[in-house]
Amino acid sequence: MVAIIDYGMGNLRSVQKALERVGGRTRIVSTKNGLSRADKIVLPGVGAFGDAMKELTRLRLVEPIKKAIDEGKIFLGLCLGLQLLFDESEESRGVKGLGILKGKVKRFDFKGRGSRLKVQGLKVPHMGWNNIVQSSELGVRSSKILKGVPDGAYMYFVHSYYAEPMDKSVILTTTGYGINFVSGICKGNIYAFQFHPEKSQKAGLKILSNFVRL
């Protein structure tokens, strides 16, 4: 059973519907017990980093999530759910993230004086369809979660922040928007994407289908 964590941040229904479409058995959970019954966990989410951590703390889910990952349950973080895996975010200074992966979350900054990126007129949020470039690391190429997803496939993004992992070996995919930022992560049983597979038509559903079958 796939547990989708409900912590009041964002549209769970679209994630749930997409997972069900590809054959997943899902349950929306917001308690420690709900997590312990699942063999896979999805942390979706849109909104602010600080609010999200506040809600996860209020629901006493922070430790159970870490424990579930330690126990080897397969974890999928989506959008904000990817960012929350890290130590901290420029969006909510002073707020600690889950700290499961080392690194921090930064804001796209194209406004700097004389910035080459400003000249290109890049907007924030990064919104729309952009392609994912699969890392050339051997481990990534054999990653089951991207099986059948063409390199360069278009995914739907909407975000103003991106994660910068300290350990580069966790990088599964990158995407170019002024800079090459990390759009997909894989470390052991942890998977996370900055884009919304549930809104990315066939290619996105393929990822979710792979996830359900991991």
Add this chain to the structure above:
Amino acid sequence: MLTKRIIPCLDVKDGRVVKGVNFVNLRDAGDPVENALFYDKDLADELVFLDITASFEKRKTMLDVARSVAEAIFLPFTVGGGIGTIEDIRSLLKAGCDKVSINTAAVKRPAFVKEASRRFGSQCVVVAIDAKLCTKYDVRSTKKWEVYVNGGRTPTGLDVIEWAKTVESLGAGEILLTSMDYDGTKAGYDIELTRTISEGVNIPVIASGGAGKLEHLYEAFIRGKADAVLAASIFHYREYTVRGAKEYLCKKKVQVRI
């Protein structure tokens, strides 16, 4: 690379699509799901459903529309028309739509934009701006446009550029910019208006109003600096398909998702 988006817009009245795909073999041309599926296959990047339901009581039908569309397609879609409260937004997002477009309510009470974006995130708050050229401007100075509300019936005295900057600072994630002067003319988008706003703010701008041929889409992107284009009739009446439009743009070196 981030691609330019093409967004078909469908008008919905009492839960039925009244301006949607025409002359196509849809079993039921008024069915929002059939329309959504059609555009999903046609490579639309997003969809916008504009609720033109007149009566307040029937507004709730839009929730059913959102629910059934979200069930059928895995593509972002926006609902606009008559959204005035945080509760309206919450219900629509819960029903499965990804963004809401706010127009009149934002002008009436700008703090609404701030509350909405703080509550649900900027990514789901689109502010729709209906712009009309001020005729009384000094020809030697730069052009000015005025914000209209209530479906283009009521002038507000607000300057479009100022208003666009204001909604950006209030947390809007995107601007849906409609030229009232060009809407329905099929003479092309208002390039000057689109470029002025797109360069004036740092959030994406969707150009709307005036599309008549594919060249117009190209101009909106290249000269108008639009991040996305909205179009209704050129797609509904099958003059062009979204796929065809993308093939055209692709040939002209505009980055699109094909």
